[in-house]
Amino acid sequence: LHRLVQLIDAAIERRKLDRFRVRGEIAIRAGFALDFVEPDSLDEPASVGRLREAARAVLGEGLQD
Numbered sequence: 001l002h003r004l005v006q007l008i009d010a011a012i013e014r015r016k017l018d019r020f021r022v023r024g025e026i027a028i029r030a031g032f033a034l035d036f037v038e039p040d041s042l043d044e045p046a047s048v049g050r051l052r053e054a055a056r057a058v059l060g061e062g063l064q065d
Contacts (some may be wrong), residue, residue, distance in 0.1 A: 026055055028054075
């Protein structure tokens, strides 16, 4: 889960997007705030799936880890 958030941040930076707006939209779609994801957060399959789908919907691209 944490690695996926890092990939999202990298995509935002690479594409020079508004970090606050994009992360907020992804968080709303995923159902949880990205700021609360820590390196030791559990990789629950449902959470990972929701985050991956939210990122794809907002960024318009899939994320590869």
